[in-house]
Amino acid sequence: MSGGATFLGMPAFPVNAAAAVQDSQLRYNLRKATHTIRGKRALAVGELPDWTELRRAAKEIKDHTLRNLERYLVRMEEAVTAAGGHVHWAADAEEANRIVADLVKATGETSVVKVKSMATQEIGLNEALELEGITAYETDLAELIVQLGDDWPSHILVPAIHRNRSEIREIFREKMADWGRAAPEDLTDEPRALAEAARLHLRERFLSTRVAISGANFMIAETGTLVVLESEGNGRMCLTLPETLISVVGIEKLLPSWQDLEVFLQLLPRSSTGERMNPYTSTWTGAAEGQEFHLVLLDNGRTDVLADEIGRQALRCIRCSACLNVCPVYERAGGHAYGSVYPGPIGAILTPQLRGTASELDASLPYASTLCGACFDACPVAIDIPEVLVHLRGRVRHPRVERLGMRAAGWVFNRPARLARTQRLGGRLRRFVPGRLPGPLSAWTDTRDIPDIPSESFRDWWDRTDGGVK
């Protein structure tokens, strides 16, 4: 099923992307979705006269929190405990999964309902629970589509963005019965009918499941409060109805004070779905309304990211996905090519920092960008993604052909006389330059045209015509 583990062993980004761009259905689905959401976001953001000031405050609140993370995490722990909750610390994915599995087993239950959560996907929680005989049911509509389709999420906010309505209908008809209530016989591909099928399928489960697992968008150190933003109400179902609630939250999701929420509740909905506010936001502090509450604080590589002076700004991310929707590379390659639960520009800087760059895929991610900077402009917490990409490129070696090419170019550019001779040679031989380069260089020309080589360089033209006078 969906999860971090399924991404292991994937080839490098260029290989995945090359396959994805051949899929015209995928390109169509993505283009339509990203352009729609881009337009909505621009309207919602344009409505706020103080967007720049909110963005600055958000960046500073996050940086301040990261600088003082130790103090605020301890404060969070105290506040949650004082409100009747239990706090657990998980250094890595394995430990987090072990803690959650043990907590579920202690309840005697063998199934749990889940609120969409990036953190639990990152640690492969569903797969880990399955090995312990516990079934985790995703309840977000898009996550349900992904889970039933035995697929991977491809977008932070709209995990099934790569699927269109007729594909979703097929998945529901073929798979719903295996997981619970079957899809209606006469199911059409109308979004309303599909949503209704999901409502019926999941409602039985909400009413009968006694353990829920969530993440959180924010947690507030001052008060010990957790905050979940959502649209469908599946989050409220999971957060409210079960007797036991387990929340797995990355340590960077912290905000110092209750007041800080006023900044992020304005930035997040407008940046992510392009709405003034998302339909539902739930907040709870400790054991609310008699529920048993466990908070699992997750590191899993975050402290490594924190240790990098340039890279640590990635921890400001509030998972709004605005950077995905404006990225020309994401729009064509799709989310799966990034081989991580964090796709798009933010994934290209977050994944290689969280996982390291030992694998071919992770080493290729800092190159999965044109450095156009649209992501930086869109980011509500002002993460300078291009800066981090360039910083990370310094850490992983460029491909051999590229290094040789750059060395040759350096040799030519270093002496004006060499450059002039090379240009004259190029001009004379221009008829013999092929449209497609041979060997490993073909990777470049497969997706690009070689520019026409002029018969004469600008300098030669300047000399010959005496600056255009003759």
Add this chain to the structure above:
Amino acid sequence: MNAAGSRERILSRIRSAVAGAGEVEITRAYRTSPDPAAAAGLVGLLAERVADYRAVVHVVDEGEAAATIAAALARRGATRLVAPDGLPPEWAPGEPVTDDPPLSAAELDRVDGVVTGCAVAIAETGTIVLDTGPGQGRRALTLLPDYHLCVVRAEQIVAGVPEAVGRLDPSRPLTWISGPSATSDIELNRVEGVHGPRTLEVVVIR
């Protein structure tokens, strides 16, 4: 690695990761109080923004509230209603179901709807916030029934998110509601009502 060990390990990693980093001051130059001109039009703005989410909105005088609610419920054909503790009786006509002793989830799933008040409403975003206080009930009450009618009094309306955050008590479980339950997961088409109430009706008392 046992749990206590991980706590110390994570905290010490953080300590060494940020050693030497400079302190960051927070600038709050964004709007935190409404401009006086806008304050006068809050009722109208709230009504407009709530309606933008395809919720049904009525703006009425205090004396008309009970009749408006009764007519809305009649139009809906909602006879089995839940009324939370502390709700003014004229807001839930007939013999509403009470939540004392607490109704089971299955029972709540079978009622026609719920009528509540709220704690705060935000005009700019079209949001109503429930804090489980009097007239609002526990969180499940506004979640399981398919129809939610919410009554907002003028003095509960604030202009923006900062004023709402300032009025609310974080120790209470809060539910912020902006329109009915909705999804945009299928080709980004907005569809109302996936899991929460499919119909939200708001009566604003000006």
